[in-house]
Amino acid sequence: MSANEDTPPPTEKPDDDGSGATGGKEEDKQEDESDLNFLQRLLAQLKPPTASEGVEKEKPEQLLEEVTFEGVANYIKKGKCKNIIVMTGAGISTAAGIPDFRSPGTGLYDNLQKYDLPHPQAVFEINFFQSMVLFNQQSNPEPFFMLAKELYPGSFKPTISHYFIKLLSDKELLLRNYTQNIDTLERVAGIPQEKLVEAHGSFHTAHCLDCVKEYSHEWVRDEVFADKIPTCPDCKGVVKPDIVFFGESLPPVFHRCVPQDMPKCDLLIVMGTSLVVQPFCSLVDRVPATTPRLLINKEKCGNQPDFFSLLMGGPASGFQFDSDDNYRDVMWQGTTDDGCVALAELLGWKDELLNYVKAEHKRIDEANAEAKKPSAPEKKGGDKEVGNSSNEGSEAEKQNKEASNL
Numbered sequence: 001m002s003a004n005e006d007t008p009p010p011t012e013k014p015d016d017d018g019s020g021a022t023g024g025k026e027e028d029k030q031e032d033e034s035d036l037n038f039l040q041r042l043l044a045q046l047k048p049p050t051a052s053e054g055v056e057k058e059k060p061e062q063l064l065e066e067v068t069f070e071g072v073a074n075y076i077k078k079g080k081c082k083n084i085i086v087m088t089g090a091g092i093s094t095a096a097g098i099p100d101f102r103s104p105g106t107g108l109y110d111n112l113q114k115y116d117l118p119h120p121q122a123v124f125e126i127n128f129f130q131s132m133v134l135f136n137q138q139s140n141p142e143p144f145f146m147l148a149k150e151l152y153p154g155s156f157k158p159t160i161s162h163y164f165i166k167l168l169s170d171k172e173l174l175l176r177n178y179t180q181n182i183d184t185l186e187r188v189a190g191i192p193q194e195k196l197v198e199a200h201g202s203f204h205t206a207h208c209l210d211c212v213k214e215y216s217h218e219w220v221r222d223e224v225f226a227d228k229i230p231t232c233p234d235c236k237g238v239v240k241p242d243i244v245f246f247g248e249s250l251p252p253v254f255h256r257c258v259p260q261d262m263p264k265c266d267l268l269i270v271m272g273t274s275l276v277v278q279p280f281c282s283l284v285d286r287v288p289a290t291t292p293r294l295l296i297n298k299e300k301c302g303n304q305p306d307f308f309s310l311l312m313g314g315p316a317s318g319f320q321f322d323s324d325d326n327y328r329d330v331m332w333q334g335t336t337d338d339g340c341v342a343l344a345e346l347l348g349w350k351d352e353l354l355n356y357v358k359a360e361h362k363r364i365d366e367a368n369a370e371a372k373k374p375s376a377p378e379k380k381g382g383d384k385e386v387g388n389s390s391n392e393g394s395e396a397e398k399q400n401k402e403a404s405n406l
Contacts, residue, residue, distance in 0.1 A: 062328065127247055
């Protein structure tokens with residue numbers, strides 16, 4: 001999360017397509033079979049070779065003409081991939097003005113000390129959240145809701161990276177965007193909901209922890225910006241945004257899509273993530289062995305051998321950038337926005353991408369300006385959110401000017 005990727009909805013409502021109501025058993029069966037096949041392949045790889053098998057294992061086919069950034073671009077240009085999966089984390093949203101978690105001095109974990117937490121991650125632990133609700137309900141807002149004011153959607157504009165993913169979707173190359181972020185900027189950028197898996201949930205909806213009644217993010221935002229703990233009018237339970245806390249299960253859509261998507265993936269692009277939170281980070285090893293993998297990041301990640309593989313003498317997991325046997329893993333080092341522009345330039349899409357970003361940011365600015373205009377006397381309830389959102393957004397808009405002026 002951009003304040004995003006570390007947050008691992010209490011319950012998920014049935015999907016809009018109704019798939020949660022029909023065909024569930026068949027999907028569960030397919031998912032179980034896919035997981036079983038994956039485990040069987042993994043165990044087969046970990047099994048020590050017999051004398052007849054020999055010690056050398058045949059290297060999978062190399063699909064890239066060259067294992068370089070240019071090689072990945074040529075692979076796309078020549079129409080060799082139609083099912084691109086993009087995995088994203090906090091790094092794609094920092095240019096929007098949303099802080100990440102781990103950056104020293106500016107990361108949200110560093111700035112949580114004032115809340116006197118047992119440890120920074122506690123703000124996103126469900127047990128700690130519930131205990132604070134129990135003992136602090138009539139007092140000041142608990143740390144999570146104070147932090148939520150800094151992260152709430154409506155104050156930020158999508159970045160070049162978000163719009164690059166949208167461009168992949170528009171060109172019918174995107175199979176799915178798996179995001180750890182909870183900021184909903186993928187939705188704002190126009191990435192279709194059916195192409196999106198918010199692995200750690202989002203602020204888009206919220207539910208009462210007791211009666212499970214659903215609430216809109218606008219209603220919750222009004223409560224949060226009034227320094228109130230959102231409380232269900234029906235049962236007086238606490239209403240929590242549908243972001244996944246440590247100790248909660250990932251949304252059903254994640255578990256349903258992973259076994260369906262990963263075998264189809266013909267190019268994996270990973271952007272702006274430290275790849276340390278499970279099970280998200282393990283997805284890089286779920287794509288076929290021949291699938292090229294591109295990391296666009298400030299730092300290398302996902303290239304540390306896993307302890308179990310080392311212990312068993314099995315195959316290395318994660319990216320193999322520095323291996324002599326690397327035949328598919330490429331890294332572009334720098335910000336995700338710069339990386340997306342560089343890739344778009346090689347693909348011949350640079351002007352299209354930057355013009356799209358400029359037009360969309362202009363549209364969002366005009367909508368925000370319209371919302372700030374004086375209107376009729378404030379009505380009870382719904383109209384308050386406009387003022388809250390606009391005031392909070394002014395600083396973020398300044399931070400986004402650089403992207404808007406491209």
